[in-house]
Amino acid sequence: MPWKPPARAGATIPIWAGYSIAERDRRWKAVRESAAKAVFDCIFVPLGNGTDGRYLTQLRCSATVLPTDGRPPIIIADRSSRNEWVPDPWQTSREWAEPMTQALLDAGMERARIGVVGLKGGKVTHVRAFDGVVNHTAFAAVKRRLPNATFEDATDVVGFVRYVKSEEEIDCLRRSTAIAEAGIEEMVKLARPGFDAAVLYAAVVERMLELGSEYYPLAIYTDPIGTREPKRYTNPPIGRRLESNTLITNEVSAVWGAQVSQEDQPILLGRIPDDWKPVIELQKEVFEAGLKFMRPGTSFGELIDFINGFGAKRGMKTLILMHGRGYGDDGPLLSPRLRGENVRDIRIEKGNAWVWKPYAMMADERIQFVWGGDVIVTDKGGEVLFKRPHGMISIV
Amino acid sequence: MEAAADVRWKGYSLAERDWRWQAVRANAAKAGYDCIFVPLCVDGKNLHLSLEQSRGTRSDCRFLTQMENAAVVLPTDGRQPIVINDRGTGNDWVPKARPAMRGLRGSWAPAIAQALLDAGMERARIGVPGLGRGKVTHGRASAGVINHSSYDEVIRQLPNATFEDATDVVGYARYGKSDEQIACLRRGAAIAAAGIEKMVEVARPGVPEAILYARVMRRMVELGSEYYPMALYTGPMEGGERLPRFEDPPIDRVLQPMYRITNEVDAVWGGLVAQELQPIVLGPIPDEWKRLVDLQREIYEGGLAVMKPGTSFADFIAFTNGLGEKRGMKSLILMHGRGYGDDGPLLTPQDRTYERVRDVRIEKGNVFVWKPIAMSADERIQFSWGGCVLVTEKGGEPLVRRTPGMVSVS
DSSP states (O other), rough: OOOOOOOOOOOOOOOOOHHHHHHHHHHHHHHHHHHTTTTEHHHHHHOOHHHHHHHHHHOSSEEEEETTTTTTOOOEETTTTOOOSSOEEEEEEEHHHHHHHHHHHHOOOOOOOEETTTOOOSSSTTTOOOOOOOOOHHHHHHHOTTTTTTEOOHHHHHHHHHTOOOOHHHHHHHHHHHHHHHHHHHHHHHOOOOOHHHHHHHHHHHHHHHOOEEEEEEEEEEEEEOSOOOEEESSSSSSSOOOOOEEEEBBBBOOOOOOOEEEEEEEEEOOGGGGHHHHHHHHHHHHHHHHHHHTTTOOOOHHHOOOOOHGGGGGGGEEEEEEHHHHHHHHOOOOSSSOGGGGTBBBBTTOOEEEOOOOOEESSSSSSEBBEEEEETTTTEEEOOOOOOSSEEEOO | OOOOOOOOOSSHHHHHHHHOOOOOOOHHHHHHEEEEOOOOBBOTTTOOHHHHHHHTTTTTHHHHOOOSSEEEETTTSSOOOOOSSSSOOOOOSOOOESSSSSGGSOOOOHHHHHHHTTTOOTOOOOETTTOOSSSBBBOOOOOOOOHHHHHHHHHOOOSSSSSOHHHHHHHHHHSSOOHHHHHHHHHHHHHHHHHHHHHHHHHHHHHHHHHHHHHHHHHHHTTTTTTOOOOOEEEEEETOOOOOOSSSSSSSBBBTTTTEEEEEEEEEEEEEEEBBOOEEEEEEEEEHHHHHHHHHHHHHHHHHOOOTTTHHHHHHHHHHHHHHHHTSEEEEEEEEEOBSBBBSOOOTTOOOSSSSTOOBBBBTTTTEEEOOOEEEETTTSEEEEEEEEEEEEEEEESSSOOOOSOEEEE
């Protein structure tokens, strides 16, 4: 190995790394098979793509060269980090271009077809990162040093492996969901007119951290009910107190075993207005109907059409809102902005996980209601991982 | 400190914006650039080399626009910048931004390339901050912070323009803080100090470390700090071994008697990251540590006096690293800039040559986290304490008053 590790390194940062060796081997094997099908000689996760790096190594920061032919990967880590999955990675400090280049050369990739994960947004991962997540300067240096190799986007190669969760991953997502629900319970316990919105934010974060969640920004809205475009906060709101008829909507996310859950629970500091009740009832119907519909083999095209057409039969409107759960930026992503034209052909599979939170709204869209949380796909359809009853919580 | 709900500060003024833009334009003109171009940068969650580096990935756009994620084309000749962000959402500083994506989905590259063309940069010399490490910003980012696919496409679409690293052009505009920025860092430092007070209140043998972590974070967030992970180190005092560093709640760990707790407690106000450090021991301070604590206080206070405008970092390093030897121990400089993230100069034990920053001079309005290390002659035990310091004509002035030393919790 020509790469010489640095003399000094920063302090090692332990992170949760509790998946089994069997889980590691499952992931690596699945990625190799997917890469072979796409005719890549190796899969390369470069600097910048921390999410896929963590998926393949359980390391906080890494770069990976995984040959398709079954040889073990070459993994580069920093801060002297190592774990059970990767007991002896190459070590670096701040320099990444040179060890990544050496890793590809050592793996015999100087004339290879190299699949680069995270160069572009994928169908089921990096779905919001249309330009990918790869660091320019380091990657450009690698390409210059391997002028006879070809580098092509392989985001979906790893993406479709991440798309289907193992039992171990589902267990982690289940725990992550329970932590997010504990965060919601804390919010319900404290939210009252006059309460400092930043203190509410902080208390929910504290509750999830003390249960062992990694930090993930809480998204919260605290405007009066009926506000057309309420302001979204992903940090503590400054200069705000809750008031009577504040509608608190939220995305409460926790992380366990790197699995990011999300629970959405509207809370109203007042009585639920009568004209909201049919919308809430419709949302319950579409939520439950969607669970039944999302069986393995169903295409997203079919699910989108089913959900978006559901409300019209009741004289109202419904709209699909969902995205994958996993290590972060999982898909498919279906929202009012992204209607899913590029994912209609993707099929739902057993072991998929997403946050399921369809919209229900009045015909004029004046009143809109979203509620939901984490769901896994079983043979019978969607199974919720959370325990809360449906509806808007009213605090009078 | 006033409750977050009672704060009336709404953000930086337009005068502050104009001051920043003018400073960047002046630096760019001096370097001969036709414009400064801040490209789309990788997000900090994915490019997570360190907390600072993670926070610093999109720091230049935040400095220039108060937006979390934006690309910026700032012509040197005084014309208004063109700003591109996800949805084309404006703010007080930039009422009109351009949306990155046409048709709701797609690459940022076409909108960015068009902005450069609209600014007349098809044959220009374009300065790009964040392509590599700077002297006073992006000091940890040896490979820079820029997103590959969009940047590669932009330079492909402007084949007659030249693109060069201009990290220091924006960096030196960020290096000296305005009064508005200093006020924000002062509040950030006070919030971090409140976090430390909470830690001293909660840290006891038998307390799960995740609870300690959560209580401190809550205290800072409820005072209005953006969430910035605390770095927490815990382990036995005896032996002085290097402790593991946690940036999330430690799982299945419980504080024990005679544990040493060190930390980097950061708070963010106005986008600027303050940092305070406070070692704590769950028991009496051992005698061999007391000498170190005294030496560290001497270095810390001596450094404040030496830290005057015009002093070179070469001189400052020599003063700090030489003081310990005179007392039969060792001392080592440990400090870096404060600001939007990954601010420099970066002086750590990992690079003891300091080659990159020896010629940089201290200026009035600099803000550093100043936390020199005192260590035994064999380097077996090491002690660091410190926090945010503002450079004034008279030297360094702590932004929040705390007493140097180790806190003993009996």
